[in-house]
Amino acid sequence: MRVFVLDKNKQPLDPCHPARARELLKKGRAKVFKQYPFTIILQDRTLDNSVTHPHRIKIDPGSKTTGIAIIQESTGRVTNALEISHRGQQIKDALESRRSLRRGRRNRKTRYRKPRFLNRKKPEGWLPPSLMSRVFNLETWVRRLVKLVGVTSISQELVRFDTQKMQNPEISGVEYQRGELFGFEVKEYLLAKWGRNCVYCGAENVPLEVEHIIPKSKGGSNRISNLTLACRCCNQKKGSNPIEKFLKKKPDVLKRVLAKAKTPLKDAAAVNATRWELFRRLKLTELPVEAGSGGLTKFNRKTRGIDKTHWTDAACVGKSTPEKLLIKDVKPLIVKAKGHGVRQRCRPDKYGFPKAHAPLAKFFQGFQTGDIVKADIPKGKYAGQYTGRIAIRYRPSFVLQTPNQKIDVHPKYLQTIFRADGYEYKVN
Numbered sequence: 001m002r003v004f005v006l007d008k009n010k011q012p013l014d015p016c017h018p019a020r021a022r023e024l025l026k027k028g029r030a031k032v033f034k035q036y037p038f039t040i041i042l043q044d045r046t047l048d049n050s051v052t053h054p055h056r057i058k059i060d061p062g063s064k065t066t067g068i069a070i071i072q073e074s075t076g077r078v079t080n081a082l083e084i085s086h087r088g089q090q091i092k093d094a095l096e097s098r099r100s101l102r103r104g105r106r107n108r109k110t111r112y113r114k115p116r117f118l119n120r121k122k123p124e125g126w127l128p129p130s131l132m133s134r135v136f137n138l139e140t141w142v143r144r145l146v147k148l149v150g151v152t153s154i155s156q157e158l159v160r161f162d163t164q165k166m167q168n169p170e171i172s173g174v175e176y177q178r179g180e181l182f183g184f185e186v187k188e189y190l191l192a193k194w195g196r197n198c199v200y201c202g203a204e205n206v207p208l209e210v211e212h213i214i215p216k217s218k219g220g221s222n223r224i225s226n227l228t229l230a231c232r233c234c235n236q237k238k239g240s241n242p243i244e245k246f247l248k249k250k251p252d253v254l255k256r257v258l259a260k261a262k263t264p265l266k267d268a269a270a271v272n273a274t275r276w277e278l279f280r281r282l283k284l285t286e287l288p289v290e291a292g293s294g295g296l297t298k299f300n301r302k303t304r305g306i307d308k309t310h311w312t313d314a315a316c317v318g319k320s321t322p323e324k325l326l327i328k329d330v331k332p333l334i335v336k337a338k339g340h341g342v343r344q345r346c347r348p349d350k351y352g353f354p355k356a357h358a359p360l361a362k363f364f365q366g367f368q369t370g371d372i373v374k375a376d377i378p379k380g381k382y383a384g385q386y387t388g389r390i391a392i393r394y395r396p397s398f399v400l401q402t403p404n405q406k407i408d409v410h411p412k413y414l415q416t417i418f419r420a421d422g423y424e425y426k427v428n
Helices: 018-027 088-109 129-146 163-167 186-194 232-238 251-260 266-283 294-303 310-315
Strands: 004-006 030-034 039-042 055-060 065-072 077-085 151-157 208-212 227-231 289-292 333-337 346-348 354-357 372-377 384-391 398-401 406-409 414-418 423-427
Touching: 004 030, 018 030, 018 039, 055 129, 055 310, 065 129, 065 310, 077 129, 077 310, 088 129, 129 151, 129 266, 129 333, 151 266, 163 266, 186 208, 186 227, 208 232, 227 232, 266 289, 294 310, 384 406
Parallel strands: 004 039, 055 151, 077 333, 151 289
Antiparallel strands: 030 039, 055 065, 065 077, 208 227, 333 423, 346 354, 372 384, 372 414, 384 398, 398 406
């Protein structure tokens, strides 16, 4: 992967080979400007006396992971690639936890109030925070990359999933309006679908309960394809366990249940809901934005003989894809969204009662949670050199997360190499 280069006025030049970057750093002609993504700044070069080439940012949006590729249009070389992991499900879980704590507190401390549903109005085009976080992540990274390389255009895969056709390829006409439950009640539909017996133990002539295949606590929904029937004993025994764990000793039953259940459409719905908002925000960069279909991306990738990954899919987005893509030795930067901390001052226990109050200070001894640091511990159980992400405590004992372990370290042994910016980095 190439190294981003800036001139002495912080204007973007063409990315260079890592060997060239090492030579410039060794000779003192350049200095390290940023660690992630790795960027150098030249001390003796300006944009006026340099030759640059147009680059294109290509984006393959995903529900959990999005691929980004930067292509030099004149040569077809993929100079840089990123894979960004989103935290939409974490945000959804945090909002639901906060809602349950708020409702519990109101029930304990205030008189009964009649529920109101029309006292708040959402603005036009509103999307929930779990979906907007995906859009914000991509907007943030596009604006960052524009400052590091000479970008002249953007390509986005503007894919749309037909969720009903994904479940039933033969659907047509009025069947779109009728839906799967036409002429049924939910319980009657499940009885007809699953054979009027417990799907886990096969018990017959016993009261059956509606059961979630993927538990709601694990991200499951109330969609009809996620529901089945189980006797009370099996329902209680399964609880919130994943079905793979519950039926570990019954592989035949597991295979039958999963074959009858349909693939969850949460990821497809997330991409459908955010595609136009992302397109609108990319337009705000005032760069020309090309839109391509998912079928065209697959066609480009297959005809060029490229293996499927998130970043290679991104490189194949749109009609602007060169006939020959140079992707040799490209290693994507793995970016994981971690957030910018929490504003919650009162920390409750699992029952919603206050147990601790977080200090107002975000920094302690010059560090904050999320900083990437280098630790040089001279003695003790963890003697040695480490690099990782820290979580601060408001005492001189921080938690250092390395790829293999967590260790406690005193801040006097730490040196910051990258300030927290809401993301975690790793080179694949």
